Amino acid sequence: MDLPIKLISTDFDGTLFAEFETPPIPEPLTALIGRLQRHGAKWVINTGRDMASLMESLGRARIPVQPDYLVLVEREIFEHRDGRYAPVAEWNEACATDHAALFARVQPDVPELERWISERFQATVYEDPHSPLCVIAANNGDMDEINAKLDEYCKSVPNLTVVRNDVYARFSHVNYDKGTALSEITRCLGLDSSVVFAIGDHLNDLPMLQRKHAAHLAAPGNSVPETLAAVRDASGYLCRQTHGFGVLEALNFFLGAHKGGI
Numbered sequence: 001m002d003l004p005i006k007l008i009s010t011d012f013d014g015t016l017f018a019e020f021e022t023p024p025i026p027e028p029l030t031a032l033i034g035r036l037q038r039h040g041a042k043w044v045i046n047t048g049r050d051m052a053s054l055m056e057s058l059g060r061a062r063i064p065v066q067p068d069y070l071v072l073v074e075r076e077i078f079e080h081r082d083g084r085y086a087p088v089a090e091w092n093e094a095c096a097t098d099h100a101a102l103f104a105r106v107q108p109d110v111p112e113l114e115r116w117i118s119e120r121f122q123a124t125v126y127e128d129p130h131s132p133l134c135v136i137a138a139n140n141g142d143m144d145e146i147n148a149k150l151d152e153y154c155k156s157v158p159n160l161t162v163v164r165n166d167v168y169a170r171f172s173h174v175n176y177d178k179g180t181a182l183s184e185i186t187r188c189l190g191l192d193s194s195v196v197f198a199i200g201d202h203l204n205d206l207p208m209l210q211r212k213h214a215a216h217l218a219a220p221g222n223s224v225p226e227t228l229a230a231v232r233d234a235s236g237y238l239c240r241q242t243h244g245f246g247v248l249e250a251l252n253f254f255l256g257a258h259k260g261g262i
Helices: 027-038 051-061 089-120 140-154 178-188 225-233 243-261
Strands: 007-010 042-046 069-072 076-081 084-087 124-128 131-136 160-165 168-173 196-199 216-219
Touching: 007 178, 027 042, 027 243, 042 178, 051 069, 069 178, 076 089, 076 178, 089 124, 089 131, 089 140, 089 160, 089 168, 131 140, 140 160, 140 168, 178 196, 196 243, 216 225, 216 243
Parallel strands: 007 042, 007 196, 042 069, 196 216
Antiparallel strands: 069 076, 076 084, 124 131, 131 168, 160 168
């Protein structure tokens, strides 16, 4: 069967997965993804989470299908092979090298940025393996101001950007995000963006919600205004339903006449 969608890219939290729903990932959605996989489509969970956090939540969700690829911390790619998720070495090694060089340049400036944030806001500021500066703000209003300060700083450092999701933010390299990782998977599969579907709800999904990465774009009904606007401007699909049921709605919309036979 010649599917109109051969690569499915779903954000996790707020899109595929609703923490307080039972089940957190709708059964009709996993059934559809499973049918698409059996007809040759590939599925990638494209998330800001790390491996341990994602695997724990997927385990609790007890879904009957497994993603073919993972994009973790918005940049690292893993492929499901022989019952495990193995790193896509060439991409991940380049990603690690480029981030190490970039963050070495940033590290001396981190204490001053931390002081600026701590003097003005009740925020948690820390370093982790993925960024020399991570911030959890008390609310979105505070994060708007912090984000503006960090964006201004990024102008002084080539290739540095801020990745934000709700009240969370961290630094990253401009060449590695949900969109570029999705396009790398597309390239590895010998596909092009015309057969790629991408859906997400928040600010860190914006890089993949572009037609250069996916021809079929969607946002669930619970998406933030910026994401809804981006998908609308790209002539994508705005779901009436939220979370996983929104993903199901969007997939059925794009599959169109094919859906009855899948």
